[in-house]
Amino acid sequence: MNSYDWELIELLLHKVQESANVNFAPREYAAELAEQRQAAGRQIGGTLDHLKMLAADYERILLQGGYIESRPESEGGNGENFVLTERGSRLLELINSSLPANLQFREQLAEKGQAALTPEVFDELSARAARA
Template sequence: MTYDWELMLRLLREVQHSGSETFTPRQYADEHALALEQAGQPMPNLDALKAEAQNYESLLFEGGFIESRPEELGGNGENFILTERGQRLLAMLEDDGAVTSPRQHLVDKGEAALVPEVFDGLPG
């Protein structure tokens, strides 16, 4: 399995900017697909993309990349904030430069990239 790092990036950005709004990964997947199509790329299978976004939400939460937003910050039980690990992942995904970019380290690790012990040992 390989991750759709662009979709993952989209979800992390939504967490970062969501404030007190409910986190809706399926809607973000829909918007991501439309952006791909507008950029001239083929439209992905929407049902599969939405399911993948839902799975990423669980993966990010269980891996300690996101956590429930505290009530004093507008938390409602259905929204999140980035943890320190999540902020690092966001920075790695945004830095998509040379072959040795932090994103490439994620790609090289494959499915294990988001296992907390593996992720925490990655350079970048």
Template sequence: MTYDWDLIERLLLEAQASANQPYKPRIYAEEVAEEHLREGEPVPGGIDHFKRVGGDLEGVLFYGGFIEPRPEELGGTGRNFILTERGARLLSYISQGFPQHETFRRWLDEKGEAALEGEVFDEVAARLEQQRPG
């Protein structure tokens, strides 16, 4: 199994921007699925499945140490998040504006579901950092 990195990028961006509003991963997933369809890309399992995956990814990102509850003084509502340092690194490396994002996504895909386990991600990120021009 591999992850939909466009969806994860969107979930991380929304967590980053969720001050004073609830985090809605199923809605974001539906929007990403619709974008895929407009671009002629497949949506395995259909939109409803993609929405479930979006909801599940909230837990994966939380337990992997990529997001954490947003503090009240930063707009926390008890139902939203901020990125951790690990989450900010993931967002940076998978963002389409990052020159090596396709390589990094491929390396993460090679790890399968384990790619979003914190320690596994850290190993892959270290590999990328070693190969970046200094």
């Protein structure tokens, strides 16, 4: 994998925001995205199983990179769901597909390949984007 599926990551981050009192289910979200892509006449990004595996991998990467963390019980946490951290909120803000200007940031992330979501690389890119 050279780069990330930013559309899938954006969906996962949105689902994290909505996950109070609900188990986070990245594989289900990947299936939803595959259906949306097929309905729009687009490629799903490999097989459905591949997309589901990516979603599970992305959950781990987002957790380890400090983009998401366990949701506190006081906010609907059940041990199986998350909240966005400050870094996760910045990532979502910068890759949000509803803002066309963010496509340029996605390109900058894609240029970094697998290193894009390492905290140091992302923090540097997001700081640069904030200054722009």
